Amino acid sequence: MKYVLWIMLTVVPWCMADAASAAQSIRVLLEQQAKKVTVQGDRGLIVTFANGERRSATRPVTVSVAAGHLVMNGTRVHSPVAGVHARGGDLSVVITSQVIAAPTRDFGGALKKIPLSTPPSQSLRIGGALQIMARDGAMLIINDIDIEEYVKGVVPSEMSAGWHLEALKVQAVATRTYALYQRLANAGREFDVVASTQDQVYRGRQGVDERVQQAVEATRDIVITYQDVPILAAFSSTAAGPTEDAMNVWSKDLPYLKGVECPFDENSPYYQWRVELPVLSLEQSLRKQGIPVGTIATVTPFLYSRAGRVDKIRILHSDGEVILRGQDFRKAVGYSVIPSTQFEIEALDRMVVLAGRGSGHAVGLCQWGAKELAGQGYPYDAILRYYFPGTELKQTASLRLSNP
Numbered sequence: 001m002k003y004v005l006w007i008m009l010t011v012v013p014w015c016m017a018d019a020a021s022a023a024q025s026i027r028v029l030l031e032q033q034a035k036k037v038t039v040q041g042d043r044g045l046i047v048t049f050a051n052g053e054r055r056s057a058t059r060p061v062t063v064s065v066a067a068g069h070l071v072m073n074g075t076r077v078h079s080p081v082a083g084v085h086a087r088g089g090d091l092s093v094v095i096t097s098q099v100i101a102a103p104t105r106d107f108g109g110a111l112k113k114i115p116l117s118t119p120p121s122q123s124l125r126i127g128g129a130l131q132i133m134a135r136d137g138a139m140l141i142i143n144d145i146d147i148e149e150y151v152k153g154v155v156p157s158e159m160s161a162g163w164h165l166e167a168l169k170v171q172a173v174a175t176r177t178y179a180l181y182q183r184l185a186n187a188g189r190e191f192d193v194v195a196s197t198q199d200q201v202y203r204g205r206q207g208v209d210e211r212v213q214q215a216v217e218a219t220r221d222i223v224i225t226y227q228d229v230p231i232l233a234a235f236s237s238t239a240a241g242p243t244e245d246a247m248n249v250w251s252k253d254l255p256y257l258k259g260v261e262c263p264f265d266e267n268s269p270y271y272q273w274r275v276e277l278p279v280l281s282l283e284q285s286l287r288k289q290g291i292p293v294g295t296i297a298t299v300t301p302f303l304y305s306r307a308g309r310v311d312k313i314r315i316l317h318s319d320g321e322v323i324l325r326g327q328d329f330r331k332a333v334g335y336s337v338i339p340s341t342q343f344e345i346e347a348l349d350r351m352v353v354l355a356g357r358g359s360g361h362a363v364g365l366c367q368w369g370a371k372e373l374a375g376q377g378y379p380y381d382a383i384l385r386y387y388f389p390g391t392e393l394k395q396t397a398s399l400r401l402s403n404p
Contacts, residue, residue: 024147024396026179027131028202029191030124033098034139038062039130042089047072049079056087065134084130090205091130096121098138126153126204133190142191143204151175152216154200156207158235163371168215169380170370173393175200177223177233180401184230197335219380221395224388226256228399231391236360237367238268240342242307243387244362249327256388257364259307265368270359273339277352282333286315286322289332294318299345299352301326309341309362327361364388 031037039045040060047055049070063082064071070082084091097120128145145153151172155161159171178200183192195202223230232254234246239262246257265271279296286293295318302314302323310326324332326341343356365387373383381393 024180024183024401025128025144026147026150026183026193027191028143028145028150029194030093030141030143031095031097031122032135032138032140034095034141035098036062036064036096037130037132037139037141038094039084040092041086042092043087045091046085046087048083048085049077050081051079053077053079063132063139065137065139068134068137070132070134070139080134082132084132086129091126091128093124093126093130093141093204094121095124095141124204125206131190140190143195143202147176147179148216148220150179150202152208152212153202153204153206155212155215156209157201157203159367161207161209161212164374165211165215165218166374166378166380166383167367167371168211169219170365170374170383171235171367172216172219173222173224173380173384174233174235174365176219177225177230178235180223180230180396181232184401221397222393223396223399224384224391225394225399226254226388226391228394230399230401231256231388232364233388234361234364235367236362236364238265238270238340238357238359239362239366239369240265240268240271240340240358241362243364243366244305244307244309246363248305248307248309248311249361249363256391258389260387260389262366262369262387264372265366267372268359268368270339270368272357273355273359274346275338275343275354275356277333277337277354279348279350279352282352283317285333289328291322291324291332292319293322294320296348299348301343301345307342307362310343311341 038060045057045061047057047061061084062073066076068080070077070079126143126145127149128143131142131144133140154175155168155171158175159168161168179193182199186192193199224233225231234257241262242259243262245259246252246254283293283296293315296315298316300314301310303312305311313324313326313329315322315324330338330341338354340356340358340360340362342358343354346353346355370383384393385391
C-alpha cells in the first residue's frame with residue numbers, strides 16, 4: 001500500500017560558497033581507554049608533540065603510556081599529547097583497549113561479564129589525522145577528519161549500503177547534521193562525537209562503496225536546520241507505530257522531535273519481537289545499576305506514552321516497590337536484550353516474558369520507514385521533512401557553525 005506524505009516541499013535559497021568556507025572537520029573519539037595504538041601511513045608518517053617536537057617515520061609507530069607520558073616505539077616522550085599525520089593517503093590504525101572484561105549474553109538473554117584472556121583490539125583504516133592523549137593511565141584516541149569523510153564512514157555502519165539511494169541520502173544528511181549539532185554542543189570537550197552507538201557508529205573506510213560515496217557527495221554540505229541551526233537529528237531502526245516525542249525519552253522539548261505517524265516499517269525484522277528473561281538475571285541486572293530490589297514478585301507497565309511505549313514500569317519485590325522510567329529499565333537490562341520500550345508483559349514466573357515491537361528509542365527518523373518511503377519514490381528531502389517537522393534543509397555555508 002502506498003502512503004502519501006502531506007508535506008510542503010519548500011525551496012530554500014542555498015548559499016553557494018567555495019570549498020574552503022564550506023569545509024568542516026569533526027573530532028571522533030575512537031577509544032577512551034586505549035592501552036596501545038599502532039599507526040602506519042601509506043607513505044610514511046609525521047608525528048608532532050605538544051612540546052613542539054616533530055618526527056618523521058617510515059615504519060609503523062606504536063604508542064603507549066607510562067607515568068602520564070607517551071611512549072613511542074619504546075622511547076618515552078616528554079609530552080602527554082601527540083598528533084599523527086600521514087604523508088599521503090590514509091592511516092592504518094590498530095587500537096588495543098584497556099578493557100579487561102567484556103559483556104556477553106547468557107541463555108536467557110541477560111548480560112554478564114566474563115574475563116578476557118587478551119585485551120580486545122580494533123583495526124581501522126581512516127583518513128585525516130590521529131590525536132593521542134594520555135589520560136588517567138590510558139589514552140584517548142581521536143580521529144580529526146573532514147566531515148564528509150566522516151559521514152562516508154558512518155552511513156554503511158548505520159544503514160545497509162544496499163538500500164535505495166534516496167534512503168542512503170537520508171542517512172547521510174542525518175549523520176552530518178547530528179555530528180555538527182554535537183560539535184556545537186561539545187565545543188569545550190576534546191572530541192565532538194563517539195564512534196559507537198553512544199553517538200553514531202563509525203568504522204573509517206570499512207563498507208564505503210560507490211553507492212555510499214554517491215549518496216554523500218549528492219548531499220554534500222546539506223544539513224537539517226531549525227531556525228538556522230543544525231538540529232539534534234536523532235534516528236533509530238524501527239518505530240513500529242508513531243515515532244516518539246523527545247520529551248518522553250530524553251526530557252528534551254524540541255519542536256522538531258515530536259511524534260509523527262509511521263506506518264511504513266512493517267517489513268523490518270524488528271517490527272515484532274519476544275524476549276524471555278530469567279527473573280534472577282533481571283534482579284542481578286537491576287542491582288548492578290544501583291537499583292535496590294529484593295525478590296521480584298511482579299513487573300507491570302505503570303504508565304504509557306502517547307505513542308504507546310512504556311513510560312514507567314512498576315516492580316513489586318520482597319523489599320517494597322520500585323517505579324522506573326521505561327528507558328531506565330531497558331538500559332539496566334541491556335539495549336540489545338530489550339529492543340524497545342514498546343512492550344507488554346506476557347508472563348512472569350521463573351521467566352519474565354516480554355512481547356514487543358520496534359527497535360531503538362523511536363525519536364526522529366525511522367530508518368526502516370525511510371527505506372520504504374524511498375522505495376515508493378519519495379526523495380530524501382521529503383522524507384527528512386516528514387520525520388523532522390518544521391525543519392529546513394540548508395547548506396553549511398549559510399549557517400553559523402561555531403560558538404562565539
